[in-house]
Amino acid sequence: MGNRTFIFVLLLITWVVLSGQFDAFHLALGLISCALVTWMSSDLLFRNRQDSIWERVHEGWKLAWYFLWMLGQIFLANIAILKLSLSPNAMEQVNPSIVHFKTKLKSDFAKFLLANSITLTPGTVTIKIKGADFYVHAINEAAAAGLDGEMERRIARIYRSEARAPEDGSQRKGGS
Amino acid sequence: MLKGRRRNFEDMIIINTISIILILTGLLFFFGSVVGVLRFPDFYTRMHAAGKGDTLSSLLVIMGFAVYHLGQIHWMDFVWADLLVVIKLLAICAFIMLTSPTATHALMDAGYEDGIEPLTHKKGNALREPKVKGRG
Amino acid sequence: MGHSGKEAAEMNAFFVWAGIALLLMMVPVFYRMNIGPTAIDRIVAVNVIGTKTAVLLVFIGTIFPGGRIEMFVDFALAYGLLNFIGSLAAARFFHRSKALGGEIDVEGEAEEF
Known part of the structure; x- marks a missing residue:
């Protein structure tokens, strides 16, 4: 109700x-x-309907802080893009690879949030989500090294339902 | 009732300056995005420029307009329509921030599924020409 | 919303020039839309142009004589929404028809599927 x-x-x-x-x-x-x-x-917006309103508000509050942090990351990403596109030897700095990792987030909304955050942070764009598998396109090695699961832990901290935050981040596997 | 408080000149200057700075920053980032879309070698890298630059530049420009229209409100003879403009501009911001990465991801996914190969470095420092083939 | 005073006129001039700059920066994206080797490059360019058109509508609404900004903000909101739906639909449709990666390759031969 x-x-x-x-x-x-x-x-x-x-x-x-x-x-x-x-x-x-x-x-x-x-x-x-x-x-x-x-x-x-009314059953389309939220998946689990057990939570009370106050938990929703609390999650929303934490989500707002997360978006603030996100905004800083978007700034960094755009400065990186601006530098890269204006540098005369841009093609030497571009070394794309596709990184594959498994996420421990369970709910769809958390995955959506993680995918969008990966897209907006410097040098990485989500290509594909298949269940728990994420395929991420990284523009060079530094960007690929940045995918260490730190963002995932931040998202897991927002939601109580993401039972345990991944301790050691996501284990990365080799490129495609 | 102080008539002067309605159009406080100093406040207007500050608000307009903030708005101008936001809009110019947005245009600068859009410029970077445009140059990236023109220069980058393959579809995936172009998508980097398009997705990120598009999101932040739209966000900044519309935020600048929100600040400007917030400054245009006459607080003495207040009508809700003026404030609703600002709220709607902020709603456009939130909407762009949610949908633009999603659209980027959808296009990326469609291109990847269709077998556009991402270009990678060879042994040397030369870039391989992007080869495109249908994957099924 | 009275546009009176010197600084309001200056702000209007700034908005006009910023809008023109935005419009000029959309021209290279049009170029990418024309030459884009694959179909999805063109969709991306259309998506970028669509987002910027929504922003441009806010510009137009602000410099519109008579202050009809509330009308143009609605336009911008609807345009952004339609742009999102449109690019999703285009990606889905071309994906269905398997025509996304089609391009003339460097040697000038059309690749077959």
Whole structure:
């Protein structure tokens, strides 16, 4: 029940922001449609429905801090791209390889977060996710060495459901 | 009621400067991304430039506009529509930050599945020409 | 939202020139879209241009006389959404039809699948 209320409030905020009308007619329309959507599809947003609202809020708070750290990483990645694309001998610095590793994250959202984070950090882009297997394209050796599972541990720390944070990071295997 | 507080000149200058800096930084990163998309040797490396540069430059430029429009709000005769513009701009930011890497990943995955071979170094320092073949 | 005073005019001029710079920087991406050796290179270029068009809509809305920014922000939001869906659909469609990696290789012979 708590989750349904949470989703309803979330949808209602979205409605109010996007419509920008505050008269009774539009608000009533919003209430009706948000209730309808919540009733029909409330089980789509969250996978495990046991958690309480406060845990959700707590996770959201930790997620916000994670995004702040992420923003710094995106800056570093863009500075690296800018340097690489403007350097006259860019082709000598490019030495791509495909790195394969297994993740210990279980939920889909955590994997999605890890894939997007890998894409946005310096020199690496996720190519493929197959179950627990990640295939990552690294632009040179330094970027490939940077995939030491540190990000994975950060993500695992956000979610209580990711039972145990990987202790030694992910074991990397050779390129494809 | 102080009329002067409505358009505090110093505050406007600071806010506009922040906005200009954000937009110019965004344009700079987009420039790097464009040069990367033009210069990099194969599809995967071009995707590096396109995915990252696109995300951050859009983020910074729209953030700059959010700051600018926040400065344009008249707090004395406040209407919600002005604040909603800022909230919507921030929503575009969040949306881009979520979807742009996802689109990058989807395109990467599609290209990899279709058998575009990533180029790698040979023994020497010369780059192998990207060879493309269907994998099935 | 009154655009009055000298600094507002200066900000408007800055937005005009920044928008023009953004537009000019989209031209090389168009070039990549034209020459892109594989189909997916072109999709990537279209994706980049689409994102930047959403940003450009915010530029246009800000310098639009009469202050219709709230309208253009909605446009930008919808455009960004459609761009995301569109690039996903293009990737999926071309993947289905196995035409993604097709290119004329360096010797000038079309490769067969």
